[in-house]
Amino acid sequence: MYLEVKDVKKSYGKDNSYIQVLKGISTSLEEGQMCVIQGTSGSGKSTLLNCIGGLDTMDSGSITVDGTEIFGMKPNQLSDYRRDNLGFIFQFYNLVPNLTVRENIQICEYIADDPLDIDELLETLGLTEHQNKFPAQLSGGQQQRCAIARALVKNPKLLLCDEPTGALDSKTSRDILILLEKINEKYGTTMLIVTHNNSIKNMVHKVIIIKDGLIKKEYENETRTPAAELEDL
Amino acid sequence: MKRVLNRRNLRSLRSGFPRYLALLLLIVMGVYLIISIVGSAEMVIQGTENQKEKNKVEDGQFTVFLPLTDDQIYELCGYDTEIEPMFSIDLKTEDDATLRMFKNRKNIDLIQLDEGRLADKYGEAVIEKGYASAHDIHTGDIITAGGVKLRITGIGSVPDYDMCIAHFSDTAVERSVFGLIFTSDEQYDELKEKNDLNAEEYTYAYRLGYTNSNKLKAALKEIKIDPEQVDNKYFCEIIDEKLKDRYEFEDSINELNDGAKKLSDGLNGLSAVIPELKDAAEGSAELAAGTKELKENTGELLDEVFEVKIENLTSFITAEDNIRIEGAAGDVVMDKNAGLVAGIIVLTLFAYVISVFVVHQIEEEQSVIGALYALGVKKKDLMIHYITLPTLISLAAAIIGSLLGFSPLGILMQSKDTYSYFSLPQFDVVYPTYLIVYALVLPPVICAVVNAFVINKKLSRTALSLMKNEQSAGSYRQFDLKTKSFPKLFAIRQMVRESRSVITIVLGMFVSVMIIMLGADSAVLCGNVNDCTVNDTKFEYQYLYKYPDKTPPEDGEAAYIETLSTDCMGYTLDVSVIGISEKSRYFDVSVAKGKNRAVINASLAERYGYRKGDKVAFTDSSSDTDYCFNVTDVCDYSVGFAIFMDIDSMRELFGKEDDYYNVVYSDKELDIEDGRLYSVTTRDDIIRGAGVFSKLMLPLVTTLITTGTIVFCVVMYLMMGVMIDRSAMGISLIKIFGYRAREIRALYLNGNLIAVTAGSLIAVPLAKKVIDAIFPSFIPNVACTIKLAFPWQLYLLIFAAILVVYFIINRMLIGKINKISPAEVLKNRE
Structure with a gap:
């Protein structure tokens, strides 16, 4: 297994404000798989993603990525873990506003040992003509494509996407999903997508549904629908 | 609505307390310094003015060969003019200091006692406070002057010796070697008998009625005396020679x-x-x-x-031209003006620093502001809201700074230097309305105005634009960066993005370096005055004659000195005209024959920009005559203001005999009778006098350099801090990507190094240039060189100090960066 999550628990606060967000999550993902984590607000899906991404610590349990255990890692080790293994895509793109498209991608290229070719990436993502523009000069879809390019340039083994289409209209959302699908096929990138969009689950290999901090349902999608054919995005 | 917003202000204050506290302390320091500098200057100026009336300060004084007769005084006292003898005898003390003895004053230049009572019996004296302080003399102590023991009944000062110097030619006050005592008439007469009668100075002080100084002077010039009436043997010798x-x-x-x-x-x-x-x-x-x-x-x-009938008048000087009178008030005028102007600059800088924070807060809250606009809140309300807290902080700082400034910690401490140099009564602290308004109103007003100006544009966007957190495409300037290095590229972009903070850092650096430069220039000037004095004074002894012998002493070099004056920003400064022989051993000056040909010294050339070939004019105030000279050269001699002439040509110009001289220079002590001399000045005296300035200026230099450094450190810390705050999201983001601490520092802090280095390369020379240009206006009342050039090591030291401060602050800010959590970015989601 490329990603293995075992009995992960996570809580916040103390006494009256104590809340257990993850109550013992266990799951796994194979290399090259696309997986959707679905759930309502407050179900714990983003917390799980953060724990896998090393952005948040878990109270107990185990998460191994490509054989590396991240539980108990120190901040510096977590930093190296993210640097070497992960790519992130956010709902609101989080591009650096005073850097151009190309420069935003360079942020991650700079720290990668074996980065992808930026020009090729720009071409793939349809950003070549926008590479010298600032984020404020781009549409939402273009900004998200830039964010994807930034995440991919490191050639990460695991791509964590937190509501990647949450801020986009349906047409742009479809374009982005097509892109993710294409990347998955082209580079074999393992992807974990957190979303509350019900349609996205149809295009991925695996679906995990979380409710109240526990996995309510988990299944392999045998009949994947290409992103281009997704409805109700 | 307003109440809710005000409550929010309280919460903002609580959450940003360290930052607001730093700003408050910065403004407190600024206001405290302004109040203490300007307030102490005002205290001295107004105190001196009040003292004028209270102690009946003279309108002028004159000296005569022979005491005036009662009839002559009666004649001169027409039109309600008062004239009072201020005869004096210089007495030597056991430690070879000089105490100038006067009778108790009756109507003019009255003694202001700090403690004790006037001396009204034999064996009693009141002593001048500066000398008393230097010798640790207290009321009740016994001193010995002129071989007589005197009990001190009081300690005080007189307005005609505010700057307590023995001779008008003295460059600096030396409390340990010269002071005054005041005795009863009987005691004075007895001491006079014991001492050489010839040493008595017949000086009269006058207060004018319905007349003016010129008329009084003209009347005095009419009084002629028969030389035979003069008892002084040296004077008689001169008359005998003439006859x-x-x-x-x-x-x-x-x-x-x-x-x-x-x-x-x-x-x-x-x-x-x-x-x-x-x-x-x-x-x-x-x-x-x-x-x-x-x-x-x-x-x-x-x-x-x-x-052979000669004028009885030997000198006539009005109070305005008398450097001993109101010396302190004149000295602090520039402190006051400089303090007021510097205050506005510093307060504006502080207000701008605050505005950077307010802008940062507005940018962080723009979606909330948009929502409030959408709900009907007006821009005016928000403007007031965002300005209220900084303005209140400025007001609070202004109040605290003013209280500290007017407290003994402020004005009295600041005026210590003035009191330790000038002989002044303890003046009451004054509270000028303008200064109170300046200190209390200006900081909040400047803060409100600067902030309103800066944030107005930020609050002028539409509700929708604010709510969407829109960045206008024009916010970031498009420019090509040639560098291939990503960290460099990023640092440059970051610097451009934070240009407001960078400009504030550079401005803060410029202002604080100007303050430091003012201190450094003062220190350098004192050092240069000292060095020039030491290097240019080649003689060991200077004998200034009152009654020159027919022939100068064998081992001495005779010269002829006249004192003329020139104007500098309303102040009258002495210019020594020195007549020397062609081959002087003590002055490396090549003088040319010719009645109006003169070599001017470097100090004059520096101050007035005179050059070879110029025509220069100086005034003889005693005869109201202007003398014009052709500058034949500028010599490298920087002790005071001086011009050099060929001695024969000078004698001809001033109508003196062919062998006339009044000063002798020597490299060893000469055997000259005391009675012939006006003063003896040794090289050590001159060097010590020059050193007094360095000592006096040290506290001011320290204050300026410390203040400048604090302003620099605080502004740099706050601005670099706000730059990091504004970049929190970016830092958080790159932490998510796996950037290491060293790499984050390289991206977010290294750009600051470029800004600080480039800023200091601009700010340091510019500040030096500006301060050098205005520096002469701070010392218009001092005739000295204005050599302000720094050795290159000092520039290096300033640059190094700036970088050291930067690295220390950088180090402190690393903790701030480390505290930024990667999860910060995750807040930016639905």
Whole structure:
């Protein structure tokens, strides 16, 4: 297994404000798989993603990525873990506003040992003509494509996407999903997508549904629908 | 609505307390310094002005050869003018200091006692406070002056010796070697008897009625005296020299007369024995009668030919031209003006620093602001809301700063230097309305205005634009960066993004470096004055004559000095005209013959920009005559203001005899009678006098450099801090990507190094240039060199100090960066 999550628990606060967000999550993902984590607000899906991404610590349990255990890692080790293994895509793109498209991608290229070719990436993502523009000069879809390019340039083994289409209209959302699908096929990138969009689950290999901090349902999608054919995005 | 927003202000204050506290302390420091500097200056200026009336300060003074008669004083006292003798004798103390003894003053220049009472009995004296302080003398102590023991009954000061110097030519006050005592008339007369009568100075002080100084001076010039009335043997010597030809002529006539009489008497006796001699006897009798008549008439003729009646007036100086009077008030005027102007600059800088925070807060809250606009809140309300907290902080700082400034920690501490140099009574602290308004109103007003100006644009966007957190495409300037290095590229972009903070850092650096430069320039100037004095003073002894001998001492070099004056920003400064021989051992100056040809010294050239070939004019205030000179050269001599002439040409210009001199320079001590001399100045005296300035300026230099450094550190810390706050999201983001701490520092802090380095490369020389340009206006009342050039090591030291401060602050900010959590970015989601 490329990603293995075992009995992960996570809580916040103390006494009256104590809340257990993850109550013992266990799951796994194979290399090259696309997986959707679905759930309502407050179900714990983003917390799980953060724990896998090393952005948040878990109270107990185990998460191994490509054989590396991240539980108990120190901040510096977590930093190296993210640097070497992960790519992130956010709902609101989080591009650096005073850097151009190309420069935003360079942020991650700079720290990668074996980065992808930026020009090729720009071409793939349809950003070549926008590479010298600032984020404020781009549409939402273009900004998200830039964010994807930034995440991919490191050639990460695991791509964590937190509501990647949450801020986009349906047409742009479809374009982005097509892109993710294409990347998955082209580079074999393992992807974990957190979303509350019900349609996205149809295009991925695996679906995990979380409710109240526990996995309510988990299944392999045998009949994947290409992103281009997704409805109700 | 307003109440809710005000409550929010309280919460903002609580959450940003360290930052607001730093700003508050910064403004407190600024206001405290302004109040203490300007307030102490005002205290001295107003105190001196009040003292003028209270202690009846003179309108001027004059010195005469012989005391005026009662009739003469009565004549001069027309039009309600008052004249009071201020005769004095210089007495030596056991430690070779000089105490100038006066009688108790009656109507003019009254003694202001700090403690004790006036001396009204034998064996008592009041002592001048500066000397008392330097010698740790207290009321009740016994001192010895002129060989007589005196009990100190009081300690005080007089307004005509505010700057307590022995001679007008003295460059600095030396409390340990010169002071004043005041005794009863009887005690004074007794001491006078014990000391050389010739040493008594006949000085009168006057307060004008319905007349003016010129008329009084003209009347004094009318008073002539017979030189024979003057008892001073050295003065008599000079008069005798002048009358030598007359005496010789008179002696010859007398001898002729005596001879003729003897001849007549002899022939008359012989003619009785030898009748043939009767005609000869008659002839000789006629000769004797003739010579007698000649002798009688020659007296009148000689009186006409050898006019020896001289003016009794030897010097006349008005209070305005007297550097001893209101010396302190004149000295602090520039402190006051500089303090007020510097205050506005510093407060504006602080207000701008605050505005950077407010802008940052608005940018962080723009979606909330948009929502409030959408709900109907007006821009004016939000403007007031965002300005209220900084304005209140400024007001609070202004109040605290003012209280501290007006407290003993402020004005009294600041005026310590003035009190330790000038002889002043303890003035009451004054509270000028303008200063209170300046200190209390200006900080909040500047803060409100600057902030309103800066944030107005930020609040002028539409509700929708604010809610969407839109960044206008024009916010970031498009420019090509050639560098291939991503960290460099990122640092440059970051710097451009944070240009407002960067500009504030550079501005803060400029202002604080200006303050530091002011201190450094003062220190450098003092050092240079000291060095120039040491290097340019080649003689060991300077003997200034009152009554020069016919021929100068063998081992001395005779010269001729006159003192003229020039104007500098309303202040009258002395210019010494020094007549020297062509090959002077003590002045490396090549003088040319010619009545109006002069070499000017470097100090004059620096201050007024005079160059070779210029025509310069200086005034002789005693005769109201202007003298014009052609500058033949500028010499590298920087002790005071001086011009050099060929001694013969100078004698001719000032109408002196061919062998006249009034100063002798020597490299060893000469045997000259004290009575001939006005003063003896050794090289050590001059060097010590020059060193006094360095000592005096040290506290000011320290204050300026410390203040500048604090302003620099605080502004840099706050601005670099706000830059990191504004970049929190970016830092958080790159932490998510896996950037290491060192790499984050390289991206977010290294750009600051470029900004600080580039800023200091601009700010340091620019600040130096600006301060050098305005520095002469801070010392218009001091005739000295204005060599302000820094050694290159000092520039290096300033640059190094800036970088050290930067690295320390950088280090401190690393903690701030480390605290930024990667999860910060995750807040930016639905």
